Amino acid sequence: MYLNLMKGVGKLIPTKANTVTILNGAGLSGSNAMSFYNYLKTNHPELTVHLINGFPSAHLSFATWKQIAQAKVLVGTHWPFKIHRGQRFLQLWHGIPLKRMGYLAYNEEAAAAEKSHRYWWRNVDYLASAGPLYDTLMSACQGLSAEQFLHTGFPRNDEFLIDPPTAKQRRATLASLFNAGVVNDQTKIFFYLPTFRMEAGATELSVQLQTGNIFGLQDFDMAAFEQQLADHNIVVLAKLHPVEERQVDPAKFATAPHIKVLTNAWFIEQNTELYQFLAATDGLITDYSSVYLDYLLLDRPLVFNVPDLAHYEKSRGFLLAPYDAYTPGPKTTTTAELVAALSRDAAADAPARARLRAQMYPQGTAPACPQVYDAIKGWL
Secondary structure (H helix, E strand, O other): OHHHHHHHHHOOOOOOOOEEEEEEOOOOOOOHHHHHHHHHHHHOOOOEEEEEEOOOOOOOOHHHHHHHHHOOEEEEOOOOOOOOOOOEEEEOOOOOOOEOOHHHOOOOOHHHHHHHHHHHHHHOOEEEOOOHHHHHHHHHHHOOOHHHEEOOOOHHHHHHOOOHHHHHHHHHHHHOOOOOOOOOOOOEEEEEOOOOOOOOOOHHHHHHHHOOOOOOOOOOOHHHHHHHHHHOOEEEEEEOOHHHHOOOOHHHHOOOOOEEEEOHHHHHHHOOOHHHHHOOOOEEEEOOOOHHHHHHHHOOOEEEEOOOHHHHHHHOOEOOOOHHHHOOOOEEOOHHHHHHHHOOOOOOOHHHHHHHHHHHOOOOOOOHHHHHHHHHHHHO
């Protein structure tokens, strides 16, 4: 009701030429919108570009709604929204979908999926895409047509395209989070980026997070895991979903030399996007998050920590199946398996990564932001 009310008020405000308003629902955690916003601000000063974080929200000022109403082009990552019929909405979304959603979701009622489809159909004009496979997945889930997909790639992946001095500087920033001497030139820095797992009834995971078991492993022992990381010269930086982040007691990691949990607040302090730091890491640990499909572009080791795979597959399900065929890296369900996977030869799964990368990015790896701009400039 609130959105409809503000939409009605916004119709009284005319659009302005050369105005882009970006609706960012991903914060600084792999946001296509933030990357595209920074690109426009740096490379196209002739445009008026507004950034609105945390959309949708019932706490936006009238000035913010005015920025939405005045935009010729709206760009978003989550909930599509337009005020005027003449506005164009470009959906950047927030990753290649591995998990079922929309029409194909196991955990969504058919009526809700249909309502979502109708809303997207009214408000989404175009979607940024990595190629035909992405088109197929998103169309199956949301019922979109072929002409709506723009094969531009995703802006957040441009953050991976950095020179060696920048990579060295970002690695040094990550190293500074640990005590002096813990990270050296030979240390492997892994990021742990799990998907949202706090579904209804996830009480066991809640308890595990509160006790410091962020990996959800039944046999997890912090002291033993720490020693094994030290023995293999490995450190782990974890960034959890904001809901799960609030379950974690920071004190559990205060004395952990080789594991640190980063919060949204830290990225805000750094004024830096998560993907800018991913480019400086040696490997990625995840589970069912689509971040690994982006990380393929770096061609570095992937580890899939999936102690709840059977349950997750049954309750949520996968678009890309079987799961093992689309996850080029070792699967871990115990602490010993996780340590072995982290110390594995970096080239072990390179052929499998290359095959999947070719499927996901048949258009190549040219920077996405200029291509997205070329797509929207005619609408301004």
